[in-house]
Amino acid sequence: MVATTAPDIVRTADGVPLKLKLQRVERSRRLKALGLVLPLLIFIVMSFVVPIGTMLKNAIDDPEDISKVLPATMQALQSWNGQDIPDESVFAAFVADIKQAQKDKTSALVGKRLNYEIPGIRSKVIAGARKIEKLEAGPYKDALIAMDAVWGQQETWATIKRASSPWTAFYLLAALDFERNADNAIQNVPPEQAIYRTIFVRTFWIAFQVTLATLLLGFPVAYLLATLPTRYSNLLMIFVLLPFWTSLLVRTTAWFVLLQDNGLINEVIQLLHLWDGPLRLIFSRFGTILAMTHIQLPFTLLPIYSVMKTISPSHVRAARSLGAGPFYAFWRVYFPQTIPGIAAGCLLTFILALGYYITPALVGGATDQMVSSMVALAINQENNWGKASALGAILLFATLILFTVYNRLVGVDKMKFG
Incomplete structure (x- = not known):
């Protein structure tokens, strides 16, 4: 190996070794790129990562x-077997703590x-605390x-013992219509209290129906x-984009007016004698x-649309020239090329x-509320x-699971937004 001597080192005009100069330029370029990306990165972390992390922690x-x-x-309950009512030492410790x-x-x-797990016990605890304060012996x-x-009741003391940790699975279990019994085993809540599984199924079913309807339309x-000439397609695109120019609340309020029993849609139906009475359109799944x-x-x-614009019309013409019918050429040549856009949309x-x-x-209506309504109810x-x-958190994980299944079946890499 031939050693590189000092005179053999390539230098710039100011005497700095070329290799060192290139490293400085590359470092400067990376810092400038980081400076441009850093505001967006901070925004994403503060508005997306931190809220989701906080939500998962709160769950x-x-x-x-307590x-x-x-x-x-809590110290006295450590030796309690959880089978029978605790002994006198637990009650004595409880009285001292309440005082x-x-x-x-x-x-x-x-x-x-305790009221989170035993509805109605809050008032009993508050009233009992006043009486316990007067106990002398x-x-x-x-x-x-x-x-x-x-x-x-055994359930009361089992709930107190479970509430001794800063971390709990109670909220996640309750959101899936599960609860822990007196033996600390997970079981289904009573049928009259089981509502959240139904709401989750309803949420995904409504989302699927809306997705299917938007695809068909x-x-x-x-x-x-x-496929239209540009002067016509641009005009139609304005009508497609009109919903973006009004707020979500305004559009929903407009539908609220249209779907009423005496709204425009029912008035037209009555005018044309298409139905005997007003249709039930408002406060309904429809x-x-x-x-x-x-x-x-x-x-x-x-x-x-953005994917369709990239498909060359010559593909279908070539299929037609080879003997394919209009529908066959569309289904076997044109439609497969639109799947990335369909998947993305x-x-x-x-x-x-x-x-x-x-x-x-x-x-x-009452049977059309989704998970977001339950979240608002729990907060407000x-x-x-x-x-x-x-x-x-459960809605997030369910969505991630569906996304994973979708990726396995279709492939996220096939999605295109244009």
Whole structure:
């Protein structure tokens, strides 16, 4: 090997080795590129990554960790087998903790946390805390059970013991219509309380129907736009893009007016004597799907149109010249080339439809509300962020699972937006 001497090193005009100069230029170029990308990266992290991470954390976080309010009780419950009612030592520790909680004004936190799993117990805990504060001596077990039968139930103490950790699976289980029994085993909630599985199925079913409707309506329009002369297709494109020029709330309100019993649609039906009475269009599944389809139609149509514009008309002409009929040439030559656009448009519409809230709330009935309505209810009325986060986390994971299945069957790499 021949050693490179100093005179053999290639240098720039200012005497700096060329290799070092190139490294500095490359480093400077990378820093400039990072500077251009950094604002967008920060925006994505703050508006997307952080909220999703917070939601996932809240789904398993127990903000009402009552182990700090009932430290002696939690310590005494460690030796409890969970089979029978706890012994006198647990009740004595509970009384001592509640008396201290009354002084600290934190006893209501115990009732709030237990009320998540045992509806109606909050008022009993608050009323019981006032009575416990007046107890002078034991036996405390008999005294508490005499105050309220809830303290003689195994479920109450099992729930208190489960609430001793800062992390909990309660919200996720409740969002799937599961609960833990007194033996800490997972079981289905009573049928009259099981609502969330039905809501999840309804959400995905409505999203699928909307996606299918936008595909059936949007594909012919996209084909027409792609094959018409430019002066006509541009005019039609303006009508396609009109929904983007008005807000979602305005479009939904317009459908609310049109679908009423005395709205324009029913008035026309009555005028033409097509039906005996007004059709049930508002507060119905039909109205929900119709309004959502109108809003989502451009999201399905535009990716299909952009892919169709790239398909050369000579492909179909070549098939026709080889003896293929019009339908056969379209189905075997033209349609397969539009699948990437169909995949992109349908996936975009389906994911967006999963999160609809305003449209089902305004034009849908009680049986047409989606997961987003339950999230809003948990936040605005119940002030239960854990439940809301669990519903959002389950919807996110279900969407990711469907996306994975879609990727295996169709392939994300085949999607094109133009």
